[in-house]
Amino acid sequence: MTVTDSVLLFVAGFLAGLVNAVAGGGTFLTFGALSLAGLPPIAANATSSIAQFPGYVTSTLAYAKDIRRYWQGALPLLVVSVIGSLLGALILLALDNPSFKRLVPWLLLAATALFAAGPWLRPKPTGGAGAEGGRQRYLSPLTQFVASIYGGFFGAGMGIMMLATLGLTEGGDYHRLNALKNTLALVIAAVAIVVFALGDVVGWVxxxxxxxxxxxxxxxxxxxxxxxxxxxxxxxxxxxxxLLTAYYFAAA
Incomplete structure (x- = not known):
């Protein structure tokens, strides 16, 4: 690895940690930088997941006060996140590099579009906790399960996707949703890291x-x-x- 590659990876890592803490999407940057540094797509994705993990930890700790207020209610989402991430990571390891590379721009496009549509898709507040509240209780773990499969499989835009789905199914302002997103992303990344390390597809340098x-x-x-x-x-x-969706479509 050259000095130029090292500088590129350090800058991409810092910016990715920053973007992930704000709204998600940092994997766009780390995956792209690792690809430019010469790693094949699956190794770049696996390495990106591990490289960003400390950023998930520090951004989650920075929201510690918010997390203490809601963590018990988030337990079902944490459970489905573990299961979904495990499934997604195993699906990734079952693919070859050319097949995965063809999927990348479409995954980026879908995640970006979902995040952009979030304010218009969010349900209007209701006055009580009747049938609608019951539906939301089931819908929230279901959508988080799908998001966690995606997070374990690829991860680029995982935070974007979770902010959008949590906005549809959970209450609270942006900072509450962001704190919850950071916590769930930490769990998803931890599970995927174990699978990728055991699968020997990580660039440890x-x-x-x-x-x-x-x-x-x-x-x-x-x-x-x-x-x-x-x-x-x-x-x-x-x-x-x-911007990154356009880049990966051009590079496909």
């Missing part, structure tokens, strides 16, 4: 360069998320998603 950068970016991102207007955060994430 690249991980060593990106890990400290992602950790710094993750903490810095939470600081920014609490001070930047939500509209600006959403526009920034959508722009990243669209």
């Amino acid at each position: 690249q991980v060593a360069v990106m890990v400290p950068a992602a950790a710094l970016g993750g903490y810095a991102g939470v600081w920014g998320a609490k001070r930047v207007p939500q509209t600006a955060v959403r526009v920034f994430v959508i722009a990243i998603g669209l």
